[in-house]
Amino acid sequence: MQPWNFPLWQALTRDRARMPHALLLQGPKGVGKRDFASALAQWLLCEAPEETGACGRCKSCGWFEQGAHPDFRRLQPTSESGSEDDSGKKTGKLIGIGEIRELGDFIGLVSHQGGWRVVVIQPAEAMNQAAGNALLKTLEEPPAGVLLILVAHQPRRLLATVRSRCRKLAFALPARDQARTWLQEQGLAQAAAALDEVGGAPLLAVDCSEPERLQRRQRFLTALVDTNAVSLSKLAQEFQQRLDESWGWLSRWLFDLLAIQAAVAPRYFPEHTAVLERLARRARPVALWRLQQELLAAGRWLKHPLNGQLLLESWLISYLEAMEIGHGR
Ligand SMILES: [Zn+2]
CATH class of the missing domain: 3.40.50.300 (P-loop containing nucleotide triphosphate hydrolases)
Incomplete structure (x- = not known):
């Protein structure tokens, strides 16, 4: 216990x-x-x-x-x-x-x-x-x-x-300090970042700190920062079998972008604040918000998607459009 x-x-x-x-x-x-x-x-x-x-x-x-x-x-x-x-x-x-x-x-x-x-x-x-x-x-x-x-x-x-x-x-949820201390005692190297990503639940932080998952997360977030059509399409292909996971990262990424646009500190990826701020400046708030609503609505159907790759790709295209239309402002 x-x-x-x-x-x-x-x-x-x-x-x-x-x-x-x-x-x-x-x-x-x-x-x-x-x-x-x-x-x-x-x-x-x-x-x-x-x-x-x-x-x-x-x-x-x-x-x-x-x-x-x-x-x-x-x-x-x-x-x-x-x-x-x-x-x-x-x-x-x-x-x-x-x-x-x-x-x-x-x-x-x-x-x-x-x-x-x-x-x-x-x-x-x-x-x-x-x-x-x-x-x-x-x-x-x-x-x-x-x-x-x-x-x-x-x-x-x-x-x-x-x-x-x-x-x-x-x-x-335990107090953040208590959770972080406990995670460090469990040998988790990036306790604070893991806690942020899962919204403060320590046992989820343990799950999400498995090394292979951290590497996948890195690849996923890197593609969200690059925002070019080819890399996003590749991403959809790679993660089609991991729709739950990619849905989670994309939803939280959008949450943080919208937070920054509302002048609030990012909740899930504070270690990426600088790049989130850069993206938030050029992204259209309405388009981001719409995509976030779409992801929320999709959440409950994730277990039985008709076509995971298509679904993920359509989200990523919406994401790309939200970024591109505002480009150069
Ligand atoms: Zn006993």
Whole structure:
């Protein structure tokens, strides 16, 4: 568990006898909700729990760490389950009703070790509606000694009735200094820049600091600075399989350009302030803003683009036009 979540931990674990039956861990991505859920599950199952967490030495902890504890289940979306939503549209990976029913069987059992049984559902918003309704039954009559931990970045996508039956634990971005110190302790060289790029979420900063990704980012941003049609077309070809990533960089780049045009400091790429300022001077604000709206609207369809290369290329052409029309001013 990360240090910035420790106050939440203390408040929750102070009185073990008053542990609720259902928890909703909600908050932005990349702040440690999953690790917190795992730490809590292991602590409840541990034979010699300590104030700050599980002992890490007992038989139960051994099972847990091997992913084989008989009183623990983790539900995550699989590719087979619910590849279509109610209206038959293709959606991302979901948690379906079959999995929630199996969970009901598990919950109905007597605890193997005579203690708690713990279930983590992550991300809980991956439950389709039928699954959510099935879970509701369990939440309405919670068996003794069972803790359901729902982890959600977008809790509003859960059924309101599910939300209302959980005790909510609100996670937030840590203070910048604390996040930076922690990242440096994890051996991250460019902690501050990585934090800026991901908007302050430390675990996302770790993900995005993988060396190959940093090189890709460098190539992508270099092409955005060059702004010539050939290099942008090459870029679309190279990144067509990485639409998520390029969408993210382009959106944040536009955000920073618009920020500078509004006389605000860039948020995501402050290390490129000089070049952003140069580009912001020549770019047409309306065209940038329109492209940003287009990217925002595209965001939710990114998982199933009809033609990634074409989509990315059309964004980059719009970007180029926003730059060229104002050229020379
Ligand atoms: Zn233990």
